[in-house]
Amino acid sequence: MSTVIAFIVIFGALVFFHELGHLIFAKRAGILCREFAIGFGPKIFSHKKNETTYTIRLLPIGGFVRMAGEDPEMVEIKPGHRIGLILDHLGNATKIILNNKDKFPEARIVEVESADIERDLLIKGYVEGEEEQLQKFSINRDAVLVEDGNETQIAPYDRQFASKTLGQRTMAIFAGPMMNFVLALLIFITIALLQGVPSEEPVLGKLTSDGTALQAGLKEGDIVQSIEGAEITTWTDVVEMIRKNPNKELEFTIQRDGETLEIPVTPEEKEVEGGKIGLIGVYGPIEKSPLKSISYGFQETYDWTKQIFLMLGKLVTGEFTIDALSGPVGIYKSTDTVAKSGIYYLMKWAGILSINLGIMNLLPIPALDGGRLMFFAVEALRGKPIDRHKEGMVHFIGFALLMLLMLVVTWNDIQRFFL
Known part of the structure; x- marks a missing residue:
C-alpha cells in the first residue's frame, strides 16, 4: 500500500506541475482555460473557480489543460434556431439558452436571423411575442451557453489559443516540460537542504x-x-x-x-x-549550506538531464532496444524498489522521473508538446500556420502510435516482472 501511495503521489506531482506550467502561461497570455485535469476518464472530483474547472479523473496516467480554441469551440447557432436570451440591465445577453427554454421563464425567446458569438458578439433575430422587427442583441464577453442544463462560457476569438502570437502559444506549450525541470530542481535543492551536500x-x-x-x-x-x-x-x-x-x-x-x-x-x-x-x-x-544546496540542485538537474539524453542517444543508435523501455508498470516496480531505501532516495527518484517526463515531452513527436513546438517552428519559418485540420490529423496519428507503443511497453513490463 505504501508503494501505491508513493506512486500516486509522485506521478500526480509530476503531472500537476507539468499541467500547471501550461495553465499559468496560457492564462498570462489571456487564453480562456476551461479545464485543468489530473488524469483521464470519468471525473471523481470537480471544482470550478472563476473560469476554470479543476478536476481529478479516474485514470492517473496523465492530465491536460483544455484551452479555448483547441477543440471545436461551440455549438453553431444557425439562422432559424429558437433560443432564449437572458439580458443584463444594459440589454446585453449573459445567457444563451439552446434548449429546455421553458425552465427559464424570464428569458426572451428569439428566432435567430444571424449570430456571431466569437468575433462580433452579436445576435440578430425576432423576439417572440413582440412586433416583427429585427432586433440586435450584444453578447456579454463572459456570457454562457446553456444546453441540457449545463453552462459553458463563450470564448471570444481574442481569448482563444489560435488568436495569440506565436511567442505566446510557444510559451504556453513549452511551459509544461519546463515546469518538470523546475520541479526536479526544487526536489534536489530540498534534498540538499535536509540531508546536506557532499x-x-x-x-x-x-x-x-x-x-x-x-x-x-x-x-x-x-x-x-x-x-x-x-x-x-x-x-x-x-x-x-x-x-x-x-x-x-x-x-x-x-x-x-x-x-x-x-x-x-x-x-x-x-x-x-x-x-x-x-x-x-x-x-x-x-x-549543510543553503548556497551550496542551490548549486547542488542545479548540478544534479544538469547531470541527470545529460544522462537521460545519453540514454536516448543509445536508443537511437540501437545500443538499447524497445525492451529496455519502461511504462507505468515498470515505473511502479522501480518505485517499489526505491521506496525501500528511504525517503531521500524516493525524492531523488521523483526528480529523475520529472526530468525524464520533461525531456520526453520535448521530443518532436506528434501529440506531445515537442510535436506541437515543431509545428510552431515550421510556422515561424514559413510565416503562416499549417492548416489546423492537417496538423490535427498528424497529432491524431501520433497519439495512436504512442498508445500502441505504451501497450507494447506495458506488456513487456508485465512479462518482465510478473510472468
Whole structure:
C-alpha cells in the first residue's frame, strides 16, 4: 500500500506541475482555460473557480489543460434556431439558452436571423411575442451557453489559443516540460537542504556498523591527514587510496580533537564490474549550506538531464532496444524498489522521473508538446500556420502510435516482472 501511495503521489506531482506550467502561461497570455485535469476518464472530483474547472479523473496516467480554441469551440447557432436570451440591465445577453427554454421563464425567446458569438458578439433575430422587427442583441464577453442544463462560457476569438502570437502559444506549450525541470530542481535543492551536500574535505562521515573502519577504531569526524605517508587533501584522495588497496593494511594518520593518531585499517575486498576494489564502510562528509544546496540542485538537474539524453542517444543508435523501455508498470516496480531505501532516495527518484517526463515531452513527436513546438517552428519559418485540420490529423496519428507503443511497453513490463 505504501508503494501505491508513493506512486500516486509522485506521478500526480509530476503531472500537476507539468499541467500547471501550461495553465499559468496560457492564462498570462489571456487564453480562456476551461479545464485543468489530473488524469483521464470519468471525473471523481470537480471544482470550478472563476473560469476554470479543476478536476481529478479516474485514470492517473496523465492530465491536460483544455484551452479555448483547441477543440471545436461551440455549438453553431444557425439562422432559424429558437433560443432564449437572458439580458443584463444594459440589454446585453449573459445567457444563451439552446434548449429546455421553458425552465427559464424570464428569458426572451428569439428566432435567430444571424449570430456571431466569437468575433462580433452579436445576435440578430425576432423576439417572440413582440412586433416583427429585427432586433440586435450584444453578447456579454463572459456570457454562457446553456444546453441540457449545463453552462459553458463563450470564448471570444481574442481569448482563444489560435488568436495569440506565436511567442505566446510557444510559451504556453513549452511551459509544461519546463515546469518538470523546475520541479526536479526544487526536489534536489530540498534534498540538499535536509540531508546536506557532499563535501571534498578529507573528513570521515558516518561509519557503517559492519565496516572495517569502525572495527579499526576510526570515528565520524576524524580528519584524514595522510594514508601510508601520502598527503591527503581531498575526500577523493581518501576514496582512491582505499579503492586501490583491497586486503592491504593502510596506515591512517588522522586528527581527532586536536590530537594526531595513527590507526591501521585494512580495506575489505569487493568484486565490482571492472575488477576488485577496497571498502572500509565509511560515507563521505556532508555539509549543510543553503548556497551550496542551490548549486547542488542545479548540478544534479544538469547531470541527470545529460544522462537521460545519453540514454536516448543509445536508443537511437540501437545500443538499447524497445525492451529496455519502461511504462507505468515498470515505473511502479522501480518505485517499489526505491521506496525501500528511504525517503531521500524516493525524492531523488521523483526528480529523475520529472526530468525524464520533461525531456520526453520535448521530443518532436506528434501529440506531445515537442510535436506541437515543431509545428510552431515550421510556422515561424514559413510565416503562416499549417492548416489546423492537417496538423490535427498528424497529432491524431501520433497519439495512436504512442498508445500502441505504451501497450507494447506495458506488456513487456508485465512479462518482465510478473510472468
